[in-house]
Amino acid sequence: MAKILIVHYSMYGHIYKMAEAVAEGVREVDGCEAVIKRVPETLPHEVLEKMGAVEAQKAMADIPLATVDDLAEADGIIFGTPTRFGNMCGQMRQFLDATGGLWFNGSLIGKVGSVFVSSATQHGGQESTILNFHTNLLHHGMVVVGLPYSFAGQMDNSEITGGSPYGASTITGGQGERMPSDNELAGARFQGAHVARIAKKLKG
Template sequence: MNVLIVYYSMYGHIHRMAEAVAEGVREVPGAEAVLRRVPETLPPDVLEKMGAVEPQKAFAHIPVATVDELASADAIIFGTPTRFGNMCGQMRQFLDATGGLWVKGSLVGKAAGVFTSSATQHGGQESTILTFHTFLLHQGMVIVGLPYTFAGQTRIDEITGGSPYGASTIAGGQGERLPSENDLAGARFQGRHVAQIAAKLNG
């Protein structure tokens, strides 16, 4: 069973979460996790000014996703940073190229989930995932979130990401905060949960 993890990461936070999601997927017998990045849309000089060139070298080895790979996957988990309470432009542009899949119904019935990050604790994580869900519904996919059986999202002893809609992390205004162990645990849980649901859907 092929679980595709498609993400965009500018400074590495979503990449680290994607790795944790993949770890969770691999805990399910017979499930293979495949990591893919969506194409970059910003020119190199802009990325340089944003201080993103060096951080992106850490995951430059991850292949760039193609739309056709979505159709061949048994389940898909998407990762995007928050941009004003919505997905980033790079992810939006990639998804806008999936019209051919929609016409054919290629994604109908596939399990799908979303994880995210934001600079601040209340920076639009939930709205980013919820607005992403509209794409999944238009494609006929089966939305899988992060249930409260992941007890880490009820913690009040530390600042943490995670909601019933999906795993998340808080990056900090300067990207100085890396995903906490609890954030990563939520990502692993969601990866495992999506893979388990996909296994049931695929019989």
């Protein structure tokens, strides 16, 4: 079995919804398993309370926490993060900053890496977040995979939607009121299956 790890951070549940869709796509590929884990929270409870994120965090509390060793054990890793000023969130940054030992040992060289994101607005830095994230994957020697145009949903101009050749994405709205659309979830599923097929071939 090719093991695809979906490691993410989700404050209000949008990225987690996308992660579930990514996992569905992975499971569509014979011989591949999907494992969803989350990176540790770095914000204190009182800050999460002020941000109105406590209930959403409680709903996701049963998702296992990822460790850097989990990355080494996977055949492919799909990272999910909300956008913060055109870059990944601090929780994901802190997690990746702890992977120096993996880098030193070359533990991720040749593994498939991919990224999906969210932002509050349509032009909120989704593409720059993924591209900035890719530099981390390249430093680890990973094989970077995006969302090809064979996913026709990113060519659809009939609605406001996330998704680009760099990876699946969703728009959350300024108050987090918008959950991922059907098209955005379809892009996430497509990306999961696409990564899984490539990881399976490389593992084979």
